[in-house]
Amino acid sequence: MVSCVDTTVFIIKTLFHTILIYLFFAFGPILLDIEPTKYNLTLPQTFDGPLTANNKLSQADHLFVNEIIGPESLAVWKGDVYTGVSDGRIIRIRKDHYKTIAQFGDPLKCVNPWEMERCGRPLGMRFDSKGLLYVADAYYGIHTVNVTSGKVKRILTSKRPIDNIRPLFVDDLVISEEEQAIYFTDASNKWDLKNVFYTVGEHDETGRVIRFDLKSKNSTVIMKSLGFPNGIELSDDRTTLYVCEFNNRRIMKHFVDGDRRGQTDVFALNLPGEPDNIRRSSDPFRETYWVALAMGRNEKNPSFAMDMLSNWPKTRKALLRVMHTVGTVVEYFGKLIYFRPLIELGFKTKSGSIIFHTITNYGMAVELDTDGNIIQSLHSPDGRTTLLSEVREVVVGDQKVLYLGSYGNNYIGKVSLGQLTKINRPLLTHEKKKFIDLQKKNFAKRSTDPKPYKPYKAFDLQNPDFGQHQQQQQQYDQSDYRFDPDFQKAMKMRQMSKNKSKSKVKSKSKSKTKAKANSKTKSTSKSKTTKTITKSKT
Incomplete structure (x- = not known):
């Protein structure tokens, strides 16, 4: 008892x-100043159709294991692949061998991962048409790298405020040579790269997209209130920006030219994971985009941290504060006695990187068409190749190869998609003409001086009208759009307009037939009268 x-x-x-x-x-x-918000995002019900599960990512080769740490982004020039790693180095990969060609910051200060802000961290990377490499440094802004000499030059500092706010987390970039400008993402106004775990845990929506003019050196905010904007890409016609929103599991479509300039739409919604970088495929005739997902899943296998706790902001707050407090204490005592393993354990606990691979246990990447539809997906159900940040498609000889980057992995992935599909027929005339015209158009745009840029008001995703429309869209799965009442109303209106147009066409056709009949009777009567006249004359 x-x-x-x-x-x-x-x-x-x-x-x-x-x-x-x-x-x-x-x-x-x-304690830690963090205020998580409630959110409700849907996932695909199952993996079927283009999302049918496979083992293509699980079969990927892992190159340079434990030699290359955190290859976030990948850029290609003359068949060589370039990437930036966690210690600030820029690396060139040629025939499955790598070489350091440039270094950000002092290499002696870039040894410890908890001191990455002292030397910088290269993230998004792009080449221009002349072979100059542009690199987004999470802490220090945008740089150019001469891959021949290794010279690094800063062209935009993150210490200078843009629209009264200093860029805190420069993430990815894309170059518009036609405008002589760079579009880049500022992932958060509150959290830097070391605290990226809290950007996700809080469901932060303070990110921005900024346009940097290479001639005038002026910067303009064109989008704001984004939920962790990560990857960014330009469409082939250079009129549209695609921006990945990691926290909202969607890709936005912002118009930078044309009739809808300054407006924003949803490009892809309810993705089966959080999108990181987005890159154009190597197909010259079909415009498609590869999107790397940090973790793939569906409604049957939701994530506890990302999905089940989405409606429990106070619980998320308590858990995040526990991790931050414990990590800070452990790191402090490690530095006090200068015991490196203890410092590293404290840093990994405080930054959340200690549980990255525990959360992300299903690897996935998807290929999208220009309508935002998934046309192909690569899976790693066993979690062997996961936590992807970028998928870069390269043509090597007659083979299609995908290089896989990751902010947290200790390798570069490589997947062979097999031999290029040969066209059994000659290209049609309009296909040749389209391809040649596109090349001429792009060359003409690059060779001529760009039009003077006219700034416009930044599109705010916290706009109440946009938010209501977005909430309505998020309530319905893409496959069940027919049950959306707005869609049904639109279809009714469309049917009514079709019926009206049909009735008009019928009335017009009836009047035409009557007129034809009248004309025929008149002609027959005339012919009869002429015949009688001729008979009487004879």
Whole structure:
């Protein structure tokens, strides 16, 4: 009897202390300043159609294991692949061998991952048409790298405010040589790269897209209130920007030219994972885009951290504060006695990187067409190749190869998609003409001076009208769009307009037939009268 009472008292005490600890970490004012928000995002019901599961990513080759750490982005020039790694180096990969061609910051200060802000961290990378490499540094802005000499030059500093806010987390970029400008993403106004885990945990929506003019050196915010904007890409006709929103599991479509300049639409919604970078495929005739997903999943296999806790912001707040507090204490004592393994353990706990691979246990990448539809997907159900940040398609000889980048992996992935599909027929005239015209158009745009840029008001995704429309769209799965009442109304209106147009066409056709009949009767009567006249004359 005594033992039973003791156990109940012990359980009550444990529950009481647990509740006290939870309340302290959820509402304590002296801890990490973080306010997670509630969100509700849907996932695909199952993996079928273009999302049918396979093992293509699981069969990927892992190159340079434990030699290359965190190859976030990949750029290609003359068959060589370039990437930036966690210690600030820019690496060239040629025939499955790598070489360091440039270094950001002092290499002696870039040894420890908890001091990456001292030397910088290269993320998004792009080549221009002349072979000059542009690199987005998460801490120090945008740089150019001469891959022949290794010279690094900063062209945009992140210390200077843009629209009264300093870029805190420069992530990805894309070059528009026609405009002589760079579009880049500023992932968050609150959290830097070391605290990227809290950007996701808080469901932060303070990200921006910024246009940097290479001639005037002026910067303009064109999109704001984005949920962790990550990858960015330009369409083939250079009128549209595709921006990946990691936190909202979607890709936005922003018009930078044409009749809808300055407006924004949803390009791809309810993706089966968080999109990181987006890159154009190597297909010259079919415009498609590869999107790397940090973690793939569907409604049957949701993530506890990303999906189940989405409606429990206070619980997320308590858990994030526990990780930050424990990590800070461990890191402090490690630095006090200068014990490197303890410092690293504290940093990984505080930054959340210690559980990156625990959360991301299903690797995935998808290929999208110009309508935002998924046309192909690559899977790693066993989690062997996961936490992807970029998929770069390269043609090597007659083979199609995908290089896989990752912010957190200790290797570069490589997947062979097989031999290029040969066309059994000659190209049609309009296909040749389209391809040649596109090349001429792009060359003409690059060779002529760009039009003077006219700034426009930044598109705010927190606009109430846009938000309502987005919430309505998120409530319905893309496959069940027929049950959307707005869609049904639109279809009714469309049917009514079709019926009206049909009735008009019928009335017009009837009047035409009547007129033809009248004309025929008149002509026959005339012919009869002429015949009678001729007979009478004879």
